[in-house]
């Protein structure tokens with residue numbers, strides 16, 4: 001991953017005001033109500049965004065890295081002529097300790113200079129192809145598996161993330177994204193939560209997601225009022 005970008009992403013739980021924390025926990029994690037009030041686009045539409053969220057790569061849990069390397073042949077075959085097909089150079093080699101990953105350790109994907117197209121970025125994750133698709137996802141789908149079977153969890157979840165045990169909105173990584181980030185508020189049609197329900201179901205499991213959804217429905221009127229009031233809770237730049 002790009003160093004400057006990583007520093008920006010490593011925000012801390014101290015950044016989340018206590019009054020924004022929901023009165024429930026799901027899967028042992030606190031919940032920042034910003035996910036219910038922050039606006040977002042209809043869905044992650046690569047044709048509109050160009051995969052800008054992949055421009056700085058991602059941290060993958062060491063277990064996720066092992067799964068990716070286990071399927072290196074299939075993933076390399078899904079890559080195009082602009083990508084590095086050598087698995088030995090897919091990760092940056094710097095292991096970090098982070099309790100927000102299942103194993104407690106993670107490693108960054110390598111980032112390369114590339115034409116970011118409409119995203120406007122000049123670099124991208126080693127797994128990002130020239131169509132701005134993720135080769136890990138393409139390979140899993142080609143193998144007849146669920147499209148997220150081999151994909152790092154924090155890629156699936158974005159713009160939702162987990163910071164020091166709290167599910168929240170990744171405002172720092174979203175800041176430069178012209179389509180879905182706070183620079184693209186005119187594209188917003190609903191909240192981050194509403195856009196990311198399937199991803200949260202995958203992450204939390206249906207039972208814990210059900211608790212989150214019950215909380216959302218119980219407070220929906222308050223959240224919608226906040227979402228539609230610019231500057232009240234939404235991240236603005």
Ligand code: SF4
Nearest residue numbers: 054125127128134155
């Ligand atoms: S692994 Fe795939 S989804 Fe994640 S940042 Fe890289 S290209 Fe994007």
